[in-house]
Amino acid sequence: MTESLHEHTTDVVVVGAGIAGLMAATTLSDRDVVVLEAGSRAGGRVESVRRGDYWINLGTQFTEGTGPLIEALERHRIGMGTLAGKKVALALHGKQVDTSNPFALMFRSRMTLRDRVALAAVGARILAAAPFLQLNPGNRLAKRVRAKLDALSASYVLRGIKSDVARDMVRSWSGQWMGCEPEETAATQFVVSMGILLTDPAKVPNFSLPEGGNQTLTDILAADLGDRLRLNSPVRSVERTEDGVVVDYHDENGPARIRARRAIVAVPSDVAIKILPGLPAGYRTAFDDIHYGRYVVVGFFTSEEGPQQWDDYIAVSTPQLSFQAMFNHAAALRGPGPRKPGGALACFAGGAVADDLFKLTDEEIVTRFTADLLSLYPELEGKLGEGIVRRHHRVVPFWAPGGRASLPTLREHLGPIYLAGDYQLDMPSLADAASSGERAAKQVLASLSRPAH
Template sequence: MATQNIREEATEVVVIGAGMAGLTAATTLAPAAEVVVLESTDRTGGRVETVRQGDYWINLGTQFTEGTGTLIDALERHNIEMGSLAGKSIALHLNGSTVDTSNPLALMFRTRMTMMDRIGLAIVGARILSAAPFLESQSRFAQRVRARLESRLASYLLNGVRSELAATIVRSWSAQWMGCDPEETAAAQFVYSVGIALTDPEKVPNFSLPSGGNQTLTDVLTEDLGARIRRNAVVHTVRRDGDGVVVDYLDGDRPARLRARRAIVTTPADITERIIPDLPQQYRNAFNDITYGRYVVVGFFTDEVGPQRWDKYFGISAPQLSFQAVFNHAAALRTGDDRKPGGALACFAGGGKADALLDLPDEEIVSRFRNDLLTVLPELEDKLGEGILRRHRRVVPFWAPGRRKTLPTLRDPLGTIYLAGDYQLDVPSLADAATSGERSAQAVLASLGRSR
């Protein structure tokens, strides 16, 4: 960046990015240090985005908010109402019928499929269920199981399976939970995500938390930070400079330079690698080992009246359609007999299906999703609102076999530059982004001799 006409200023800590990690880092820092947040777009929240209509909301970005840790602490601290998925389940729509997956017998015998399909699905399910209990245990045997899963593609689940339908279902699960295909990701992350959904649905992160959608929290954190956040601030470089840092960026269309004692960089892997020019090679290697899932999302507000058969589902898996899942954002509101009119649904396509959709015209994508949604829920004919479309080319981080071993490198600071993001923890999620941001902020405060 040319040095002429650059506006220069200084602060104690600069946070790059105003997604969940950046907002959490900044709000952790703010009571004890002067902080500035630089956000490249005109909105905060990163991949968190919610649209609202009346009593309902649709999360068009990240769907899930986990039930423990930094994220929930922030919700409780700000007195944000939280819902519950207790008693709700996932359904599978296959060959024209919809079956509750919480009942394995019904899934196997009421779903329309051939005997070969049933055998294939049983093999896949058995492999997932046999591995899932070892993903959180610290026993030596569990560690060996995890190491084996980390060394294999998730597609190993299909070894010896002759059913194309079973393969379609596995690809659908991978796409809807991680935004990638099983031929791309290591088995450990796949088994963890899908295994919990199958073995203990109540542990599945509640996408209806907080009430009003995930953006409720990012809006509150944004309000807390106020003028500390600078939108449309596109960072070019973050460099170590003696015992501090120098950040060159465009403030709108005006060159600016911000000097700080510390920086926390919360941008996605590829952006972080680009804006830190003196990044050591081991860090570059670790960032290059991260791949991101892709999604296409279309949300629909609905105007049905009275109880509906899908009220008990928080999601419907639909592996044979243009999207792979329908998330029912109103599920947590369906308690008791007082069922308000209307609803909110989000249709998701991930992985290879998303790749095939990303560059199509908006109206083509919305039309495909609308038509397929009506094959799942024909009761919504003439009751679907306008489709609200979002394309996400970079969402959930995942790793190919053997690549996650470089991850610990990214948990260490680069002198005065600290890193944060959902890629830092074992199972990437919105909660992990918040936890990572908080931990980096605490480390920065400790380095400055401060405590919150």
């Protein structure tokens, strides 16, 4: 029996309801717009679970940056949960040391002289390049340093380094911030993220943990769209026609088709390449050049009472444990006044460590992470809730050495098809994904208001 095809028309179809697609669709809300989302929930890589006063971000961890994302948070009056004054720490050889001052860290943590010298060399390599990447990108020197780092792998910071501690730390930084190994990625992204952390984390604009988790905003945007957002509707193809696009997808009634004047495709690069048949070679190469980091995350709601040693820390690097970092999602709630009982912690492993963990069952992962978390904080014995596991095969995009040159192609529309997603901008992030969605929607609005020829 052949299934019948439901067909309808609209002005604009948005494919994908991650932050890029949601921002695009809400910017177009005066138009006839339909959003097709493959999953059973909106938000994509943004996901938060909530319990009582606490929440855990199981997808996007921190909100940071400027532009449409922050404007949307403000417009919807979502408390930003500022992290000003909160600190980061390193747990090494069983001792936790505040890393707010990287130089003090070198002397206070348990390391041999050889490890200290090796780490100082790694830090010096990062700090020598980082300031150039913070200059105006048009600056001649900035361009030269960037071109050099784009061509090098991030493992250049480990050249000649023999210390296992230094190697473990660089791997764990790369794993926890990008979800990949230093050998996989061009040095640029690594140096920018590590440079900011090593110099002045307070310089990261709007570094925060929005109230209720990052999903608070995506839930509001999804609710604003109402029934224009169609969940469980995976798109199979988006093709150009003479006067617009035709989008084939599937919903609970079977195969369906929408004809529209424009489409915004806001899906990860590996999906885009599959649903856009007949892509010009330049776009195909640019999509192929994008890789994604991998993470395994386990979130734990906790039931401790009274002040704890991690209360003022947002992140603790744990390069010698089965997870590489612990993020404290309750940090934004800790201020003056009585501390609420309980808390919310998330343990992260990225890159090759995540690849190995993918081979285990959820139960095995939780058992390992629980044992290591208790070795770090024995006072949590009997106070850890059930571990909530997420396996992410797409964290943030990264580019191999020499791979980033193709990126500008993906900022150009393909006739009536506009692209959006975190891969479009220089330092992929939630804020960049949101900006790309708004930007695509504004381009669509401008194109629709131009007289047809």
